[in-house]
Amino acid sequence: MRPLTGKRVLITRAHPGAETLANRLTALGAEVVLAPTIAIEPIADPAPLFAQVARLTAADWVVITSPTAARLWALCTGTVTVPARLAAIGEATAAELRSQGLPVAFTGARATGAALASSLLSLGPTGRFLLPRSDKAVADLPIKLRSAGADVIECDLYRTVSRPWTADEVRAVGAGVDAVTVMSPSALDGLLSQPGVTLWLSRARLVAMGPTTASAVTARLGRPDAVADPPSIEALIASLCAVLGHTGG
Template identity: 35%
Template sequence: MQVRSPFLKRWLVSVRENPASSLAGKRIVITRAMTVSEELARELADRGAIPLVFPLVSFAEPEDFDPLDRAIDEIAQFDWLILTSVRAVRAVAGRTSESGRLLRSAERTWRAACVGPVTAEAATLAGFPVAHVAETHNGVALAQELGSRLKGTKVLLPRSDKANPDLPAALRRHGAEVTEVIAYRTVKPTDVDRSTLGETAFGEVHAILFFSSSAVEHFGETFGNREIRALQDKVAITAVGPVTAKALREAGVERVIVSADTTAAAVVEALEKHFAAAKAAPAGAKQA
């Protein structure tokens, strides 16, 4: 696997035009696939940073499609379809297409609720009737925003086999009957090169972005949690979302920069604030 920075030309222009950004010249490792990282990479490059894409998470089909297929067949029995990622949208839409099922033409007694605008856009393009987009882009917040509208409803929740239990628990607290189905599996990429990743993470980089607890887990499997703890003394370890932050802290990382939202703008803002504060701090001071 090669670490990719396809925005080098953009960076060369941006670092001249925007030298004031605290991200100028900073090498930022993005640990998810380029297909879902382009906007973030562009935002970083526009501020003079050098984005390096090194995916630590990949996806695979469920080992058994039967639960997902049954749920699609019975979609009219549900009130809500909760979608927490573009991957979940693609998995459901793709399965309906491959199997000849007619999710889009099913009786529209159900509505879709999405964790954020990117997921909502994908769901709309797939023909799903999006009725709610979370203002705060995480699953528990989505459940809280739906609130009393969930009471007595049936909810279909297609998700990863590694998804954490917080969302279904929150939905149930609000009175929903939740059917969870595995729409896809989250796996470690088969082409992760330990040597290349090590040279990247432990080399001349300034920040590493983790987007999921699975990415944290896969990094730990590759190097051990002791190494990730050691990294915090030289690299800005950044979590996108509270679930990822929790995973990093459980791995022993005490100093975690947290982007509370998952949007590219929020991630960039969190990094800019960190590096601006680090620049202003007295020599030798440790940043939280």
């Protein structure tokens, strides 16, 4: 028997990206319910971002903190030559940057903003840090960099907005799920804003992607049933198999 046979798993991740996880879970026997709780909207006016990019030098860093930011950074900058070095918060983000043909000079060992800040600061004197990311990104990274005296420039690369479920999605989720995957604090906010969520959420196992999301879950709902750490699809799937009672096929 496949490890997730007979289990219904809710994916709250925004498109694109949700399909890859859905296909992996389906291959393991799960019945996947796709109901994104957030939507990603690229910034309407990239001029402020381009103005900051034009100021970058080889001594500076561009710090990318999610696969979504990696994809949109590549799309936004296109053929523009960016002399600064690229840093990725973790392996998943680094992999997305490389898939876009962008070299990664540094990858964080633990995918949290605070840990990445400590690692970057340990590299010694540097120039500016440009942080192109979501308008709702967690503030731990810039706070820690600035507390050490670093010159930090934050630029919105995209907006993260709550996405109301359609009537079909509400019915599909309301029929019951065995587990819920939460990929980010914003996805959690979107989940908790959905109608009727309190009627079924306490009966489902909640798996958080990474320690940052786990902290957000703990603050709102108590400790999650499992945390994918490091935050990767492989770790998330392993966590789902563990909490749903199967460890092998």
